[in-house]
Amino acid sequence: MSKDRMLASRRLDIALALLDQNDIEAAIEVAQAALSADPDWQETHFVLGDMFERADQRENAIEAFRQCLALDPVDRMGAxxxxxxxxxxxxxxxLPPDYVRALFDDYAPRFETSLRDGLVYRGPELLFEAVRSWLPELLRPLRVLDLGCGTGLVADVFAGHVDVIDGVDLSPRMINRARAKGMYRNLVAADITDLPDSLDDDYGLVLAGDVLNYLGDLGPALRAAHARLVPGGLMVFTLEHGDIFPFDLGPGQRFRHHEGAIYDWLKDCQFELLSDATGILRQEKGRPVSGRIMVVRAGDGIANLLGGHDRVSEPDHSIDQTVH
Structure with missing residues (x-):
């Protein structure tokens, strides 16, 4: 069968324009015409799957997404x-790492505008508020590892309060955006569950803002973070709360984690809970998204990290406390 990718692309553009006009039936018809021009273009199958789902044609949507996945087994589109x-x-x-990498490589140029202006994202501020009371007491120089650093929104908030910040992110294009800010000592494109040897193993603080929700099983990431912290080092991170044990995938394609599972992972990975609060992380479709902001410490030895103090406040296990 002959294939004409250029014709398929033109037809798919028309289909998407019809979709923007809420003419779903016409959009599906033109997208199917695009598929007839090039049946091996996975993007058309994905778009058709999305259209079928919007039209409540579940079985057709499933078949289209399956075809997309068969044509692109690494699943860059998230079928x-x-x-x-x-x-x-x-x-x-x-979530498939190749999908997450492709998603944020594409997202990088508009990432900050979208999050700050469109979604009113405040994860970095919530992380800072959650850990601020401990920052003056941490021994210097305070080296920080920013997991899933993105374009450096966390560094924008923390840079004036710590000595060194290193960052790691799956997306090379996000890393490039962060590098342009000049606030990081070292930036690495890597998976947060398998941190490279080029990063230190004596960080006093690990930050993970809006990144652990792309993982269902938190064990690998928590163990990787623990291995890079000094004894008694702190980690602060955000999560979205779920009611299904141990986790489920929300409609926004982010994992939601059950409280009991979170505590189990922390115990298994030798973290002690210091603080567990809630706050509004962002807006999504005009509605506030509430998340957990948790501060934990690595194993024993907090007195070695906190100058002049041998204990910290008792953990707050309630999620009713709100960080403002």
């Missing part, structure tokens, strides 16, 4: 995630 949300495949313990 398996859509199949998961449709109940057609089993839930995995993380």
């Amino acid at each position: 398996e995630i859509r199949l998961t949300l449709l109940g057609a495949v089993a839930l995995r313990d993380r």
